[in-house]
Amino acid sequence: MASKKEKKNSQNGKHASASAPPMTLERFVSTMLPLIDLEKEAEITASLDSIAAKSTQASVSRGSILSNLKCADVQTGLLGKTLLELQPNKGELLPPHKLTSHDVVILKPNKAESNSMPLGQGIVYRVKDTSIIVAVDDVPEDGLNSPLRLEKLANEVTYKRMKDTLVMLSKGIQKGPAADLIPILFGSSPPLFCKNILSFNPFNVSLDASQRKAVEKALSCSHFMLLHGPPGTGKTTAVVEIILQEVKQGSKVLACAASNVAVDNMVERLSAHKLKLVRVGHPARLLPQVLEKALDAQVMKADNSALANDVRKEMKTLNLKLLKTKDKRSKGEIRRELRQLAKEERQRQQQAVSDVIKDADVILTTLTGSLSHQLQEVNFDIVIIDEAAQALEVACWMAILKGPRCILAGDHLQLPPTVQSVDAEKLGLGKTLFARLTDLYGDAVTAMLTMQYRMNHFIMDWSSKEFYNDKLTAHESVEDHSLHQIDGVKQTSTTDSVLVLIDTAGCDMEEKKDEEDSSFNEGEAKVALAHAKRLVESGISPLDIGIITPYAAQVGLLKIMRGERKELKDIEISTVDGFQGREKEAIIISMVRSNTKQEVGFLSDKRRMNVAVTRARRHCCLVCDTETVSTNAFLKRLVKYFEDNGDYLSASEYVT
Numbered sequence: 001m002a003s004k005k006e007k008k009n010s011q012n013g014k015h016a017s018a019s020a021p022p023m024t025l026e027r028f029v030s031t032m033l034p035l036i037d038l039e040k041e042a043e044i045t046a047s048l049d050s051i052a053a054k055s056t057q058a059s060v061s062r063g064s065i066l067s068n069l070k071c072a073d074v075q076t077g078l079l080g081k082t083l084l085e086l087q088p089n090k091g092e093l094l095p096p097h098k099l100t101s102h103d104v105v106i107l108k109p110n111k112a113e114s115n116s117m118p119l120g121q122g123i124v125y126r127v128k129d130t131s132i133i134v135a136v137d138d139v140p141e142d143g144l145n146s147p148l149r150l151e152k153l154a155n156e157v158t159y160k161r162m163k164d165t166l167v168m169l170s171k172g173i174q175k176g177p178a179a180d181l182i183p184i185l186f187g188s189s190p191p192l193f194c195k196n197i198l199s200f201n202p203f204n205v206s207l208d209a210s211q212r213k214a215v216e217k218a219l220s221c222s223h224f225m226l227l228h229g230p231p232g233t234g235k236t237t238a239v240v241e242i243i244l245q246e247v248k249q250g251s252k253v254l255a256c257a258a259s260n261v262a263v264d265n266m267v268e269r270l271s272a273h274k275l276k277l278v279r280v281g282h283p284a285r286l287l288p289q290v291l292e293k294a295l296d297a298q299v300m301k302a303d304n305s306a307l308a309n310d311v312r313k314e315m316k317t318l319n320l321k322l323l324k325t326k327d328k329r330s331k332g333e334i335r336r337e338l339r340q341l342a343k344e345e346r347q348r349q350q351q352a353v354s355d356v357i358k359d360a361d362v363i364l365t366t367l368t369g370s371l372s373h374q375l376q377e378v379n380f381d382i383v384i385i386d387e388a389a390q391a392l393e394v395a396c397w398m399a400i401l402k403g404p405r406c407i408l409a410g411d412h413l414q415l416p417p418t419v420q421s422v423d424a425e426k427l428g429l430g431k432t433l434f435a436r437l438t439d440l441y442g443d444a445v446t447a448m449l450t451m452q453y454r455m456n457h458f459i460m461d462w463s464s465k466e467f468y469n470d471k472l473t474a475h476e477s478v479e480d481h482s483l484h485q486i487d488g489v490k491q492t493s494t495t496d497s498v499l500v501l502i503d504t505a506g507c508d509m510e511e512k513k514d515e516e517d518s519s520f521n522e523g524e525a526k527v528a529l530a531h532a533k534r535l536v537e538s539g540i541s542p543l544d545i546g547i548i549t550p551y552a553a554q555v556g557l558l559k560i561m562r563g564e565r566k567e568l569k570d571i572e573i574s575t576v577d578g579f580q581g582r583e584k585e586a587i588i589i590s591m592v593r594s595n596t597k598q599e600v601g602f603l604s605d606k607r608r609m610n611v612a613v614t615r616a617r618r619h620c621c622l623v624c625d626t627e628t629v630s631t632n633a634f635l636k637r638l639v640k641y642f643e644d645n646g647d648y649l650s651a652s653e654y655v656t
């Protein structure tokens, strides 16, 4: 039997069949509204406890509360935010917990009742083994010297904004800047492109032919375009060029992605150019290297902010005067003056924000961020969404409604966004706009990038044939690169090979299941670590090696089995899903499934295997039971490809 999670993920592999009726705006809104609620509930159940409803003790044991902390440090400096560093009151290490960077948290006295008022609210900025740092707007006046606890809050903003967007879509937003675009994205009128394809002078002179074509198509689209970027083909490079060209033509651009990291990646790439960039988002959620582009940083430098500061100083003096004044009438006058100044301070602050936003060429934010209050009244000439195939369609609409044109960049043949609710997934929440528009309009609206800059051609060819109609070409700088060409690496049979298949069939390495129904395979873990050790012994840096597997339980097992072995400490071990968008010189894939029933579970989701194999630059090693996995036709082709084009080894050679 496939596990619940596998069933959920196998749904991911399906696109709407050609015969499915095209989605209408009305059906989209009515289908999605309840699914957003389902997803919100699933997220809360999965990672949080409803704090009021459940006991604090239960939350502590599930890790959504960190208790018995002390405030070890208070620092200002993160663009006006204060960083509180909290450490365990007893012992050195924080207990196991589920708080991660960017979570919204509240701070309470350790013994406070579960429904008591918090001392403050903030965003988790950093999590270390020994402490957790939280960014808050205001330092609590007292309470920091006593034991504290942190509680994770459900981040309901995204869900609320998605619902607001659906309501806007259903209620006459058709009059807004995206009025003409909306019916096109639902298939009721066709998208247009300028007849004369615009030629352009590239800022990046090394753009390849497919990237140039994609930029031309983007510049000439009157409504929307899909930029299809298979692994390593320079999708973000093309997106950056499109943004630069649009700004050159006088457009105001909104550039978004679902994740903060992907947005910051665009900010970093654009920073080298003379552009007025503004990154909208909470400073605690931004990478340190892009902080100077943050809205808060630029607002602090604005004239109106300086004036607002002067007003605040004046208010401080008046407040002191108020304390000393006894006369009732004078007190009344001071209060009136204070109210007036408070109003002025607010207006100047708002003016400073809107000046910075108005002056910007490009605003960069997450899809959720595009509905933040600072952007409420702001419209754009074009909306560009990177990693659009990893974003929920509803989330994309938050940004799309802000402009008459949009470019969606992504690859629907890699993994889609994770949907936590099995029911919401089944009912279509995970179907992306990118995939839907590919089904609806296909090549007419798509520019595909075809030159890839990551993989040796042996690694690429399988993916190219299986997914991209054999259209990919490896750039000469990578097509034949192999591990032994890296400085300091010995030439051995392992570093010479690009593809390696290690077969566990007949080696007594059956899978097992943990209590959460996730599969693991001890024999395979041993083999994967042994192969990693061989690579390290040949001189490959452990930082250049990744071990990836579809199963969370196998990740846990691999980490336990690696233990304290120093030579393997820096090897990254992760699920395939957690590795999307990343790369390593050498990738070892542990497929896990090995059983007499010949079940392959969610290994059969083609997109997951596409992501797994295409993370590797120079060396890809597949560890699997060929007998079990070959029962699936797609996996059988993968195994055969490795057998035909790489080295075939038996797992018994690794575990003598």
Ligand SMILES: Nc1ncnc2c1ncn2[C@@H]1O[C@H](COP(=O)(O)OP(=O)(O)OP(=O)(O)O)[C@@H](O)[C@H]1O
Residues within 6 Å of the ligand: 206, 207, 208, 211, 229, 230, 231, 232, 233, 234, 235, 236, 237, 238, 453, 454, 581, 582
């Ligand atoms: N025209 C080009 N000439 C040389 N190198 C390029 C070119 N385009 C992209 N690259 C290189 O290819 C790599 C991948 O580029 P980029 O990050 O833009 O790709 P991506 O498609 O967004 O990545 P991913 O596959 O992770 O989604 C980068 O190292 C980039 O410098």
